[in-house]
Structures are given as structure tokens and as C-alpha cells.
Amino acid sequence: MNFLPTEEQRMAVEGFTRFLENELRPIVERYQPDKLIEKELMLEIFQKMLPYGMGGNGIIAEQYGGMGMPWLTYALMYEQLARISGDVAISLLIQQLGAYSLEVCTNTAMREKYLPRMVRAEIIACSGISEPGVGSNVAEVTCRAQRDGDHYIVTGEKTWISNGHYSDFCMVIVRTSSEGSGALSMILVDRAEHGYESRNIDKLGLNSTSTAQLFFDGVRVPAANMMIEPGSGLKNTMVLFEKARPMVGLTSVGIAQAALDKAVSYSKERRQHGKPIGGHQLIQGMLAEAATELDAARLLVYRAFNLIDHGVRSEVQSAMAKWYATEMAVNVTSKAVQIHGGNGITKDFGVELLFRNARMMPIPDGTTEIQKLIIGRTLTGINAFS
Ligand SMILES: Cc1cc2nc3c(=O)[nH]c(=O)nc-3n(C[C@H](O)[C@H](O)[C@H](O)COP(=O)(O)OP(=O)(O)OC[C@H]3O[C@@H](n4cnc5c(N)ncnc54)[C@H](O)[C@@H]3O)c2cc1C
Known part of the structure; x- marks a missing residue:
């Protein structure tokens, strides 16, 4: 087991993060808190991310115009995107899995008609x-x-x-x-x-x-x-969920990391009772819990993608990653609001938006309850769905 990224992964993440900070952040901030990014702009964003393998082309095989990236490498970069913008991340998640569906589960005619335009980010x-x-x-x-x-x-x-x-x-x-x-x-x-x-x-x-x-x-x-x-629609959907679920979990990891970063920095600036609030033990306790839960979620997600890269079925590990990471982000973003006090519930500090975004994620691609039923079914051999 190796918890260190390869040199190639490290460089890919660094280059992409620089792009996100310099080019994507100013765009998405114009649309915050709640304005819909127009389709043309979303396509332009995908197109700008293509050179990094993050415009729907990343995990697609080179023979179809993609980059043939391992899922885990893609995930390391995707996490940074979700940290800057959960909205663009969700759009890309669907776009990338759409391209993947065209690659692996359709006939040649459909693949030839749609996949080239998907890997060039011309259609959604x-x-x-x-x-x-x-x-x-x-x-x-x-x-x-x-x-x-x-x-x-x-x-x-x-x-x-x-x-x-x-x-x-x-x-x-x-x-x-x-x-x-x-x-x-x-x-x-x-x-x-x-x-x-x-x-x-x-x-x-x-x-x-x-x-x-x-x-x-x-x-x-x-x-x-x-x-x-x-x-074979149901069987096919379940196989796609194996990839989609840890990716939804990873979206939550990115959102929670953004909230934790804001909470740490605010706790060092805001002073109460004669010192920065970050110097009070109960605030440090909240930060420590948030950082540890965040790391646990991240590791569950990375494990699921590592299994997927090795061609191992990951239904249970993907379910664990999805429920734990999405619920973790609800807790961590809530703590970030708490640490910001009254400022946390205003639109000016960004944590209320992260909290609202995080609250969305335990629902799609199988709710928390459904993930637990999948895990429980494997543990007991008993189907408790109905
Ligand atoms: C942000 C977002 C994006 C989405 N994107 C897509 C998309 O791209 N494509 C798409 O097709 N769908 C999408 N969805 C829909 C999503 O997959 C569904 O909302 C989800 O599957 C839950 O279905 P539901 O909302 O009808 O809730 P219900 O199934 O009605 O569930 C309501 C509640 O009952 C619980 N429940 C249901 N059955 C059981 C049971 N057997 N035991 C215990 N509890 C149970 C659920 O956990 C939940 O708490 C998206 C949803 C969201 C929020």
C-alpha cells in the first residue's frame, strides 16, 4: 500500500490547481452565490480544462481522443476542482461519466457519432x-x-x-x-x-x-x-454507480476542504476573550475533528478508485465512500459556519454557500440510507430494501 502520490500525479495536480486558482476561481466567483453558469460558459470552462484531462477527456482511452488516465489520478485533480467549485465539478462528473458510458457501453455507431464531440467538449x-x-x-x-x-x-x-x-x-x-x-x-x-x-x-x-x-x-x-x-438497463446503471458514487463523495471532500481552509484562517484572525478564537481549546477541537473526518473520507474515496483502477468490483467500498464523505461534508461545513459565528450565516464569508452545497450531496446517486442498505446486504446476505 502506498499513500504517496507518484511524481507524475503530483505534477498533474500542481499544474491543474494553478490553473484553477488563476483562471477558474475568478469566473465562478462572479456567479456566486446562486447564479446559473450559462451553457456556453460551462463548455468554455470544460474546453479550457481539456489540456489537463479535465474536460470530459481524462479517463477516455487515447484511441478515442482521450488521455487514458487512471481513475485515481483523475480523482486527485477532480478533488481540487471540487474545492474551487462544487458546481463545475458536478457538471464535469456527469460529462465525464457520459463520455465513459459512450466509450464502454454502447454500439460503435453511437460511440463514433458522440464521443469525439464529447472529448472536445463541444456538447453536453x-x-x-x-x-x-x-x-x-x-x-x-x-x-x-x-x-x-x-x-x-x-x-x-x-x-x-x-x-x-x-x-x-x-x-x-x-x-x-x-x-x-x-x-x-x-x-x-x-x-x-x-x-x-x-x-x-x-x-x-x-x-x-x-x-x-x-x-x-x-x-x-x-x-x-x-x-x-x-x-440490461438496471445492471448497467449499477455498474456506472460504482464509479459515480466515490466521485460524488469526492465532490464532498473538495467542498469540506474549502470550508476547513476558511475555518482555519478565520480562527487565526478573529479575536475574542483576548486572543484569536483558534487559541481556544473547543475551537481547536472542532478543527481537529473536521480535519480527521475529512481525511478518513478522502482515504475511503481513494481506496474505491484504487480498486476500480485494478479492475476489482467495488460496490461496497464505493457505497462506504459515498455515504461517509457526503455526511462528513455536512458536518464539516456546519462546523465551519459555527466557527465563523454570526458572520458564518451571511453571504459575505462563503461558508453558508459551502454548507448549502454540502447538504445536497447525501441525496444523489443513492441516498445515505440506500448506501447503508447496500453495505448491510453484503454483511448479512439479507436484502433489506423492501
Ligand atoms: C444534486 C442532485 C443531483 C442529481 N442528479 C441526478 C441525475 O443526474 N440523474 C438522475 O437520474 N437523478 C439525479 N438525482 C436524483 C437522485 O438520484 C434522487 O434524488 C435519489 O435517488 C433519491 O430519490 P428521491 O429524491 O426520489 O427520494 P426517495 O427515494 O423518495 O427517498 C426519500 C427518503 O426515503 C429514504 N428511503 C427510500 N427508500 C428507502 C428504504 N428502502 N429504506 C430506508 N429509507 C429509504 C431515502 O433515503 C430518503 O431519505 C439528483 C439529485 C440531486 C439532489
Whole structure:
């Protein structure tokens, strides 16, 4: 086991962090606390990050125009992005996993049509699973794809879709037959070619990135756009979750690190009872707890990505990383608000925004409760989902 980054990883993180501080931070600060970054600007940001492998191209194989980066190296850089902007990080998370889905789980025609434009950051992807009546139980998806000759007719609604309002295409989980988990499939619906509507959602946090409702009103999509073997939608979603969950956890690690940095620096400046508040033992206790919980979460996430790089199934480790890191960030950002006292609840010090952003993360890609059920199922062999 080696806890030290390689020289190559160290240099990659250093170069990218310099770019983030100099070029990205001034852009995202213009949009804080709650203004939506426009699609054109989000694409421009992705394009600027391409040379670092952080525009949707990083983990994609070189033969498809990507950089063939290991997941762990990508994760080390992604953590820095999440520290500067959780919003851009979430957009990139979806974009990168969208490109990855095109690389590993679709037919040649779909890959050739969409992947080159994804690795050049010319178009934006989204992934549509959740619906107004379907959240934790993905198997109950109601959005239908009805076969009609050499087309499918897609009808239904998706909600909470990250990048949804920006999206040029959506990889939609649809019901292709009536019964059971084998009834779900994934079809690519192109906004310009086939048409779907979207409505952006105003949220507690992460309002600089789009989360949207999508409406598919009898959309005619060629059967060739079925991305995977019809009926394997649920299995495919679970495999993608293995990568998505530690990445959501890592977004929380970045957000919590930003909050801890602010709390440490404020505790050294703010004076009460004749000394900096950081000199009071209870404040140091809060900082020490935050730093330790943050490191524990980081290590869980790194372990999950290390397993993924070694081709080892990581369902349980990814679930542990996701629930622990996302709940940790809620605690750490809350402590950062507390350490800032009254200033912490204003819009001027940035910690209230980090707290709101952190509070979002225990929900997507399987709530904390769902991650615990996955871990418990493995420990006991008993399925407690229903
Ligand atoms: C920021 C954000 C981004 C998102 N991005 C996407 C996206 O890109 N694509 C997409 O498809 N979806 C996305 N989602 C949706 C997300 O995946 C769902 O919100 C999530 O799966 C939970 O579903 P729900 O909101 O319907 O809650 P529900 O499933 O209704 O759950 C409500 C509560 O009940 C609990 N619960 C449910 N079942 C059980 C059980 N068996 N045992 C114990 N407790 C249970 C849950 O933990 C939760 O506390 C996003 C959500 C957020 C917040």
C-alpha cells in the first residue's frame, strides 16, 4: 500500500490547481452565490480544462481522443476542482461519466457519432434515471420506450437531472417491457434531432450548475440509439454507480476542504476573550475533528478508485465512500459556519454557500440510507430494501 502520490500525479495536480486558482476561481466567483453558469460558459470552462484531462477527456482511452488516465489520478485533480467549485465539478462528473458510458457501453455507431464531440467538449451530456415518482427504487422507472418499426417512441418525465437544462443529449433509462428488472433499457435521445423539453430547478445549493426536469412527449428515436442490450438497463446503471458514487463523495471532500481552509484562517484572525478564537481549546477541537473526518473520507474515496483502477468490483467500498464523505461534508461545513459565528450565516464569508452545497450531496446517486442498505446486504446476505 502506498499513500504517496507518484511524481507524475503530483505534477498533474500542481499544474491543474494553478490553473484553477488563476483562471477558474475568478469566473465562478462572479456567479456566486446562486447564479446559473450559462451553457456556453460551462463548455468554455470544460474546453479550457481539456489540456489537463479535465474536460470530459481524462479517463477516455487515447484511441478515442482521450488521455487514458487512471481513475485515481483523475480523482486527485477532480478533488481540487471540487474545492474551487462544487458546481463545475458536478457538471464535469456527469460529462465525464457520459463520455465513459459512450466509450464502454454502447454500439460503435453511437460511440463514433458522440464521443469525439464529447472529448472536445463541444456538447453536453446528461443521464436520466430519476422521475417524479421514482427515486431510490430505480427498478420502478415508468418512462416508456414503445417499439414502432425501426424506432422507439419515448414518453415520460425525468427529474433532478444534472446538466439537464444544458444537455445536448440524454442517456435515458426507459421501460421497454412491462415486468421486472430486465424490463429497463438505456436509449440516447438527442435534443436537436429528436426533441425534448427541459425546465431548470431552483435548489438549496449548487445553483451555478443546472439540475432540471426533462419532458419526453412521444419522442421518436431510431432503434439504433438503444445504447445497450435492451433489458440490461438496471445492471448497467449499477455498474456506472460504482464509479459515480466515490466521485460524488469526492465532490464532498473538495467542498469540506474549502470550508476547513476558511475555518482555519478565520480562527487565526478573529479575536475574542483576548486572543484569536483558534487559541481556544473547543475551537481547536472542532478543527481537529473536521480535519480527521475529512481525511478518513478522502482515504475511503481513494481506496474505491484504487480498486476500480485494478479492475476489482467495488460496490461496497464505493457505497462506504459515498455515504461517509457526503455526511462528513455536512458536518464539516456546519462546523465551519459555527466557527465563523454570526458572520458564518451571511453571504459575505462563503461558508453558508459551502454548507448549502454540502447538504445536497447525501441525496444523489443513492441516498445515505440506500448506501447503508447496500453495505448491510453484503454483511448479512439479507436484502433489506423492501
Ligand atoms: C444534486 C442532485 C443531483 C442529481 N442528479 C441526478 C441525475 O443526474 N440523474 C438522475 O437520474 N437523478 C439525479 N438525482 C436524483 C437522485 O438520484 C434522487 O434524488 C435519489 O435517488 C433519491 O430519490 P428521491 O429524491 O426520489 O427520494 P426517495 O427515494 O423518495 O427517498 C426519500 C427518503 O426515503 C429514504 N428511503 C427510500 N427508500 C428507502 C428504504 N428502502 N429504506 C430506508 N429509507 C429509504 C431515502 O433515503 C430518503 O431519505 C439528483 C439529485 C440531486 C439532489
